[in-house]
Amino acid sequence: MRFLMVSLLALSVAMPASADTLADAMADAIQSNPSLAAARQRVNATRETLPQAWAEALPQLSVGGSATASDRDADFALLDGDREENWSANASASQLLFAGGRVLGTTRAARAQIRGAIADYAQAEQTLLLDVTRAYADVRQTIAIVEARQTTVSNLTRLVEYAQAQFDAGVVTRTDVAQSQARLAQARTLLVQAQGALAAATQAYLRLVGNAPSNLEAPAAATGLPSELEVALQQAVLTSPVLAGAIADTELADANVAVADSAGRPRVSLEAGYGIGADFNDDLSETSTDSVGVRVSVPLFQGGSIRSRSRQQRALRAASNLDLAAVQRSVQEGVTNAWTGLASARAAVESAREQVQAAELAYEGVRLEQETGLRSTVEVLDQEQDLLNARIALAQAERELVVAERQLLAVTGTLRVPEGAGTLPEPNDDLRGR
16 A cells, blocks of 8 residues: 555656646647547648549649650661660640539539548547546546545544443453454555555556646536536537538548549549740751640549449448437437436535535534443444545535536537636637638
């Protein structure tokens, strides 16, 4: 136990924490969490699909050149030793005039991909903030449990000393002393386990936030909570990133149908080219060519692959619409469960506080009655256990309330870092190239 406490102290000294409030912990996590940073980079990568889709509709220019030298050998001496040295250069340009809706389809697909990536990032942010809330609340809960068990060990130590004194005076039997000692040994074991749970909670907090916890303040009540369940459901429809991602998937599937259909339509482009070439050894051999024309290509038969891809994309579009319906049900379920969970958590906190107050009064009364001989040692031990259970229940209830409030905000997509907490990355959700 001593080694464990020294290890925790060394960790807190080596990595000083800057987040003493839940808001600061959230801000630190948004700024430094590598998983969220990776999600931001994936959004940046997805944004590049839009200029790539537009590139096909813009002019295509290319230039090239070559220089060659060749020797010709022959069986006859008169023909042997001929050498040619030539050079050439060319430039070409093309402009797509009509692609059967392909460019429009790929552009729509790119925008849908970007919206989906932004929704995925928003969901990753909501998940991270909720995980930070859980880690913050877990640390506070385990600290409260450690303190409660330390208090229990202290109380039981005094009770063992009192029972031993009573036994020495011939008032109680050896059984009373043994019962007190057994409870004390159990309490010490559970204290070590609670300290181990605190170490695990500390590591989880460090992984998410990047700082070791130190002097964590009690979180303030969450703001922006919906007043009614119907309001929460309506808010989720507007701001849930899970629902936004599913809608983006349906838009992407619809755009992919248009892209697949465009493969079977005519393609028209305007093309122009210019070329020049000559022999290095003969200035009079220089020649040049230029051309301007329209290229039209019409797929007549591709073995059924184009129709097959169209049917495939239509099936995927139908699947996306069904997935959207499933997500809508899932979001409704999540909001409803979060709403009822919050109501239960609030009631549990009130009940646990009353339980602690009653258990403390009962314990003090039993202790006084024991001193006057009205209560046995076992009754005092049982009341001490009831008090410990009440304190642990209160710590658990307070933890659940903090998480339940943020859980409701997360499922509606409105969990945010409170204003004025830390430094956050600049928002960059505009569609590039719009």
